[in-house]
Amino acid sequence: MARIGVFVCHCGTNIAGVVNIQKVVEAVQLLPGVVYVADERYTCSDVGQTSITQAIKEHQLNRLVVAACSPRMHEATFRQAVARAGLNPYLLEIANIREQCSWVHSKEKEEATEKAIELIKMAVAKVSRDEPLFPRKVGLTKRALVIGGGIAGIQAALDIASAGIETVLVEREPTIGGRMAQLDKTFPTLDCSSCILTPKMVEASHHPNIRLMTYSEVKAVRGFVGNFEVDILKRARKVDESKCTSCGICWQKCPEKVPAEFDRELGKRSAIYLSFPQAVPNKPVIDLPHCRYIKFQEWQKNPQGKKPMECRICEKLCPPQAVDWSQQDEMVTEKFGAIVVATGFQTFDPTGYGEYGYGRYPDVITGLEMERMLSASGPTGGEVRRPSDGEHPKTVVFISCVGSRDEKVGRPYCSKICCMYMAKQSIMLKEHDPEIQSYIFYIDIRAAGKGYEEFSRRAQEEAGTLYLRGRISQIYRQGGKLMVMGEDSLIGRQVEIAADLVVLAAGVEPATGAKELAQTLHISYDQYGFMNEAHPKLKPVETNTDGIYLAGACVSPKDIPDAVANGGAAAAKAMGLLSQESLVTDPMVASVDPMKCISCFMCQEVCPFHAVDKQKLRDGREVAVINESLCKGCGLCVASCRPGAINLRGFTNQQLLEEVTSLWR
């Protein structure tokens, strides 16, 4: 016999200011099964929770309804209160009379009161069909996977590993370091980027609990929180890392030179190459599509055209004979308990802005290209030179918001870092050559951050950078100069600057392949391809998939301190998960009545999580059975089960139908 207790919450005046609590209490008392009704000013408070536990004990309640705020807010709180009274915590239902009643019907008090009564009626009907549920315990793998070896990923890996948890750091490039490794200096302190990053890279590679897997990609993810199984493709370097001493002979002697991606194609690299001198691991890799020996091998298989040179110079010259042609791509499967995604960003390709002439005029470059030029280990050895003629520029124009805050190119968001890096580069230019005059065309100067506004002022006051508010309409070449046509919207006049070099502050967008990775991981992403956090305010590093966390610019544009803080936060979440001895699973999952199952296995077809298995009964029949560890409780199988053999605990057919029919009783 159900003995249902109902608590109606005032929530101060949030509910009581609209809903007539007295009327609600009187109506609810008459509902079938209800033996106790109370109203509380704040049910979620200590006092309120104590009166719940007391009422359960005093009135021998075996079901409870709390009519208060959304279950998304305090369901867990009230479950704990119910459990403290010795009752199964799943014998509780919440009637949402705040978010979905008093707050939206504040002008219609009578209707709101009526609605509150009906919502409670439905909850009472549902709770009368509730059954005690028992969470199960499953084991977990105490290992973590970090995807992406930029600064956020490195930080996350270091923090997790320092807690004594074995961590694998996967990076698709041949070296870790990410975008930060490409930078010259960092704002607002002008710290040398390499000087602060490379020690961390080395620390990650030497950490006893970190295993680096560079030149590798995550291809498939199976399993669930605590028990992920991940397929990682380890691409062949064709260089035996254990033998290689990084002497550099191979990449100096390799005859094939191609544009260097790391230097944004401003310089050249050989086909066997090290991305940059401080790369970690400090071992070269052979770029197969460009390698002459590979081309030769292909020619041998299919002799068409001119016979290429066999080459193999790197192999012949390598003192420790580390070049290993027999290496093949290899798929490895590893188990992890938690995954941190830190795939970072790339910069927007400004070719779409025809008026700026990027790609047409060699002296129109992006911020990242400028960064490589400023870097002492960059293609120009730290000298700023025009790509067209190698001259030192004297007049440099920066254009902000290229691929940011612009609906036209589908990038309406602010990229956050550009205002600051333009200020930084203008200061650096002045340091390199005091004769350089920089102009920055901006829309707004966004300098929110510790020391950022001061830094931006420093660019104006110390480096003499001229800030002009307005957009650029056109850039064209005249003589050796780039004529930049724009308007200064503050004085309302056209301006024309004859520049030697134009720098486009290309915005931030998710790294290529981020969407595909999100799909592999079953996590959601927004229209731009940035991954979605579980809650933008309160769960900034969690995803809606338990056990998968996010760090850095894969979520939204972030500067270095934010990315580092994010990496640490994601690590803390992963550590919290992995510090448990076992995991408690949600008992609200599907279950099959084998007697009713007709073996159509429609459930298996619709299940997105492969949680339905086939089980042979003693009488030889094959029926569906749910793997509770994989089931996430969506109920797709329930709605598609023809004989009604499957039910979803906590949301059974009977419970939901009871809710519908209760409205007309």
Add this chain to the structure above:
Amino acid sequence: MAVDAEPRIVGFLCNWCSYAGADLAGTSRMAYPPNIRIIRVPCSGRVDPLFVAKCFEQGVDGVLVAGCHPGDCHYVQGNYFARRRFNLMGRFLDYLGIEKERLRLEWVSASEGKRFATAVSDFTQALKKLGPRTNPT
């Protein structure tokens, strides 16, 4: 059954997007007509056509099924099943003599409180225009 000028609506809202969206409408104090009674389900794909049929059998004027936007389902593809199922069910309703406009499928994300409030207001308006059910039970 007495003819009620105010239409009665039952809404099946998925826990991850639409129910959260409805909560957001509350948090942002976006008023909408008090005609709807909301039932929380884990996923729009959980909604059995039987539930909808039961609602109409009970005399409900309109049923709203709301889930995550296509591509955003917490359970990857539940809302696609809901979409197919209820497009089909609309045709079935016509056959039963119940206007198919009385069943509505909406996509409301957790950040779209406004969209939810508008959806309920529009639906209530549409049902008022449609008038009371001709075959209430």
